[in-house]
């Protein structure tokens with residue numbers, strides 16, 4: 001049987017350097033994230049930037065909304081570099097970006113990319129002038145810009161004009177406005193002297209089906225790299241599913257050069273979840289491999305104990321913990337696959353398909369857990385859940401040492417992405 005590639009070739013885009021990280025062209029689809037600290041608090045913001053970068057965010061965006069925030073950007077950068085976090089830093093500007101970047105040259109210099117929302121750069125004649133001021137600063141500083149159109153803050157004058165013209169439902173006209181706003185803004189940025197290879201585009205909306213149609217149109221009309229993200233995706237499961245549904249379709253069509261999963265965190269929640277979600281999405285699409293994957297069955301009436309669920313969770317958490325040092329020491333470890341299965345129905349099959357798989361006994365089955373290595377039965381474990389977990393971890397640890405060669409030089413794959 002001949003297999004048809006499930007992912008279409010990448011939509012051809014220019015390569016835009018964001019600091020030391022190329023985006024678009026032949027570069028892998030990049031992962032980025034955004035802080036939710038008050039940027040005027042340099043210590044707290046830098047701490048979160050470092051955590052996001054260490055979790056695998058290849059670029060980190062911060063809000064720059066006030067003079068106090070702009071004044072702290074160089075300090076945030078310094079703290080990140082001191083901690084070894086070299087992820088490019090992106091400033092998110094609305095309304096007063098032209099003023100902040102002009103009045104705080106240290107801020108303009110410390111950032112690697114400026115995000116401009118063309119719907120929020122001013123009104124009337126000042127709108128284009130203020131947009132062009134930011135582009136001219138980016139040109140002079142050699143920085144990249146993201147022209148980030150957002151459905152929630154579309155240029156009102158453009159919308160009025162297009163509504164007047166008609167030609168479709170209100171939603172269709174709004175979607176057309178988004179693409180028009182992006183492409184016209186590119187022309188304006190070029191007229192301000194910004195080079196084509198310094199411009200990234202995005203057109204975010206909060207509806208997956210609209211996001212898909214807007215980006216398809218954008219990809220037809222532009223060869224600038226595209227930043228994908230479902231804006232205001234929401235909390236927890238809803239945010240994850242909606243973001244994956246929308247971005248999964250686009251990525252499978254080769255559209256998208258960098259992604260952000262905009263999850264609303266629980267109060268006090270961990271901001272790094274949006275980085276983990278982006279990793280999982282790219283890994284699920286087979287676009288990039290960041291971390292060993294764990295296949296676990298959902299469980300059913302054939303397994304009434306929770307042992308396999310506990311083991312699957314423990315293995316997943318343990319891998320996350322071990323990953324940074326594995327990646328430093330063992331080349332290719334991100335391709336490791338594990339299976340933790342609940343009974344004999346699919347257990348041996350999935351376990352054989354993984355690098356290492358364990359099939360736990362279902363209800364009424366003999367209390368033995370066959371473990372398969374590279375498709376062959378290696379051993380059979382028995383015992384209480386804690387002992388089982390310890391034995392399985394030790395097998396995985398030995399497998400990693402044996403299968404993945406030690407790196408000859410120290411590399412940090414998170415900070416120097418593939």
Ligand code: SF4
Pocket residue numbers: 297298299300301302303341342343344345346347362
């Ligand atoms: S492997 Fe067994 S326990 Fe798991 S879902 Fe399938 S039948 Fe149920």
